[in-house]
Structure formats: C-alpha cells, structure tokens
Amino acid sequence: QKEVEQDPGPLSVPEGAIVSLNCTYSNSAFQYFMWYRQYSRKGPELLMYTYSSGNKEDGRFTAQVDKSSKYISLFIRDSQPSDSATYLCAMTAGNRDDKIIFGKGTRLHILP
Amino acid sequence: NAGVTQTPKFQVLKTGQSMTLQCAQDMNHEYMSWYRQDPGMGLRLIHYSVGAGITDQGEVPNGYNVSRSTTEDFPLRLLSAAPSQTSVYFCASSYRVYTGELFFGEGSRLTVL
Numbered sequence: 001q002k003e004v005e006q007d008p009g010p011l012s013v014p015e016g017a018i019v020s021l022n023c024t025y026s027n028s029a030f031q032y033f034m035w036y037r038q039y040s041r042k043g044p045e046l047l048m049y050t051y052s053s054g055n056k057e058d059g060r061f062t063a064q065v066d067k068s069s070k071y072i073s074l075f076i077r078d079s080q081p082s083d084s085a086t087y088l089c090a091m092t093a094g095n096r097d098d099k100i101i102f103g104k105g106t107r108l109h110i111l112p
Numbered sequence: 113n114a115g116v117t118q119t120p121k122f123q124v125l126k127t128g129q130s131m132t133l134q135c136a137q138d139m140n141h142e143y144m145s146w147y148r149q150d151p152g153m154g155l156r157l158i159h160y161s162v163g164a165g166i167t168d169q170g171e172v173p174n175g176y177n178v179s180r181s182t183t184e185d186f187p188l189r190l191l192s193a194a195p196s197q198t199s200v201y202f203c204a205s206s207y208r209v210y211t212g213e214l215f216f217g218e219g220s221r222l223t224v225l
Contacts, residue, residue: 032211032212033212034213036216041219042218043217043219044155044202044214044216045216046213046215049213051211088154088155090212092211093210094210094212095210096162099157099170099171100212104153104154105154
C-alpha cells in the first residue's frame, strides 16, 4: 500500500460547482497536512495547511482532515476557471527527520 | 520579494555532459531541497539540506551531487547526464521542514538527448 494515494483525474466540472479533492494515507503518524496548487509549467504553491484533525477555511477553500479514516479533503466553492490546476496533497509526521510525502496530484479543469 | 530562484529555466544536454542547476533563496530558510517531477511519478526528493554544511540523500539521489556552503544557495550537479534524468527539477525551501510548509521555485526543465 502506498503511503499517500490521490486520484490523478482529470476532473472536469462546470464553473460555479463545488469541487471535492481527496487523498488517503496509511501512516497514522502523519500530523501535518497540506494542499499545494500547481499551475501548468509553474512550481507548486502552498494553498492550505492543517495540523491534526478538523477543518480549516480560507475564502472559497476548505481543508478537512479525518485522521480516524486516514482521509483528507479539499473543497472549492464557487469554482472559477482560474482554479484549473493540479492539486497535490502532502503530509508529514512533523519530526525533524521526517520526510514530506506528496500525492501524485489531481488535475482539475473548471469549464466556463 | 524574490523567494526561491532557479536557473536555468530550460536546458538541453547531451548524454555524458555535466551541468549545475542553481537555486537561491532570500528568506533565510534553514531547509532546502531538490525534487524532480515526472509524469505519473509525482514529486520525488533527490537531496536535501537542513543547514549550511549539511546535506543528505532523498529518495532518488543517484547521479546527482549537492553542496550547501551558504544558507542562501543549494546547487544541484549532474555529473554525467543520462536520458533518464530528463525531468522538471524543483528547488524548495522551508523555515521549518517538519511542518511541511515548502516554498518552491519555478522549476528547471532539463532534456538529456
């Protein structure tokens, strides 16, 4: 079983729809959970950051962590064409020698 | 506010040639790292450094060397380029790596013929 699993997509949704992106993981030691957004031919940029379980909201974006199910989600409300990008989940246990484990990314297309 | 700067953005090499990808950050970050990104493989860690004078191997270190003589710079050297090293390379830095908050450069697209 891979440490982090993420559906590669592509996922195509109409403008204005609610988007749900998900990752599952196997390592119960993970404590820090991130979502990175990567536009075509650009570097990833940190979009959302969550520590432990719970929800975090930032504008149209909500990150959700369910440690009991080892499942994290990113919701995008009122999706815009500018949200079209690849979204990578990432996580780490949070100790100095721990590596950051990335999902392979989900390609998202918002259709005007 | 430069952040993480990578050069060059594009490079074409012939098999066996050597080159250095440059990475510089102006955020006084302790942690710097190099990733390669290939279709279907995601981001894979090549080498990383937790401070000046300290480097360590990541997931795919073979064929690459790094050094960290200053806090700001973390060059990646390809000693003898191979077609398997055709990829997009990203440098990333962080104030505290263990929280996962990485700042990435724009990437260097390398083709080895």
